[in-house]
Amino acid sequence: MPPRPQLSLPTPGSKRAIVLGAGSFGTAVAVLLARGGFRTTLQTRTPEQAQRLEADRENKAYLPEVALPRELRVEPMATGLSKADYVFLGVPSRGLQDVIANLTATGLPARTPVISMAKGLVPPDGIAPTTMLNNAFGIDRVACIGGPAHAREMVTEGAGLVAASTDMRLAATIANVFLRAGVVCEQSNDPVGVELSGIAKNAAALAAGATESQGLNAAGAAAGHIFLEVWRYAERHGAKPESMIGLAGTGDLVGTALAPQSRNRRAGELLAQGVPASEIPERIGQAVEALDVVPLLHLALERAHVDAPVTTALHRLIAGELPLDDWVAQVRATVPPPPARERAWRRAWLRMRSGSQRMRARTEP
DSSP states (O other): OOOOOOOOOOOOOOOOOEOOOSSHHHHHHHHHHHHTTTTEEEESHHHHHHHHHHHHHHETEEEEEEEOTTTTTEEGGGSSSSSOSEEOOOOGGGHHHHHHHHHHHOOOOOOEEEEEOOOOTTTTTBHHHHHHHHHHHHHGEEEEEEEOOOHHHHHHHEEEEEOOOOSHHHHHHHHHHHTTTTTEEEEEEEEHHHHEEEEEHHHHHHHHHHHHGHHHHHHHHHHHHHHHHHHHHHHHHHHHHHHSSSIIIIIHHHHHHHHHTTTHHHHHHHTTTTTGGGGGGHHHHHHOOHHHHHHHOOOHHHHHOOOHHHHHHHHHHHHHSSOOHHHHHHHHHHOOOOOHHHHHHHHHHHHHHHHHHHHHHHOOO
């Protein structure tokens, strides 16, 4: 397939980017950053993995048949980060605490931005990755990437990415590098909204997969309930609605729901067939983000006192505590409460009506 045309944008110059983690998405991002003009290095967990990638110039384990660009360097993580101008974290959210602890130890410069690519929550408390990174490095050095971005298609056909940071210069720099590589990338100043949208997407895709055999209406309702419950939580953290309904949220959900190889949807289907959650990753052959994120999401919503009956039921389904029929019944029976503004207006209206009735009662003979 011929390479996608690149846009005429200012080159990033001599900036160096290091991508930590050579899974499918980390490898794909490294390929695009190199195409976009960053002097890019892909760092692997072990020296042996780096040697294999360097010898093959291809990631046969996670992204086969995608040639690594000649200018893309490959090295083990032990090499360090002292020369990095940007660090992209292509590691699972469950291992983020250990990664953060090692970043400074391996020479992360004091001003280098750190960009999260995870679509999960950090155990044990269900913290969003950018929240943890903000606490470690400061809000202006942190960004995240969201949007529909299946790894293979991203490097061959394109994607609809979102680069989000409270520092719009950082978001613009990331977006422009992807644009130079021929990939659409939106800029956003709402990292928490983009991040929680991706988390909602994984949970909703699993919920839809777990319900699809009972009907498409039920599957759609399951996904919709999950999105609404996560949105109530995101709104409390200052997220913007356009993040949830745009590329990072519903766009990513559609991409995941339609993908024949979607791990999260397939995991939901296996749950519906009675396969225990502990056996699903081995059946699929890779880790499944939603199986980790839903229990943490349930915990986060519960601690925030967000009413989330469908997310709670999905958590119980994964834990083996809720039969499939009861899960479907919960999805079909749940009626979302009215929006907060409508509830406030309704309370005010009821107070006014009650006051009017009392006044009439006093004045009537």
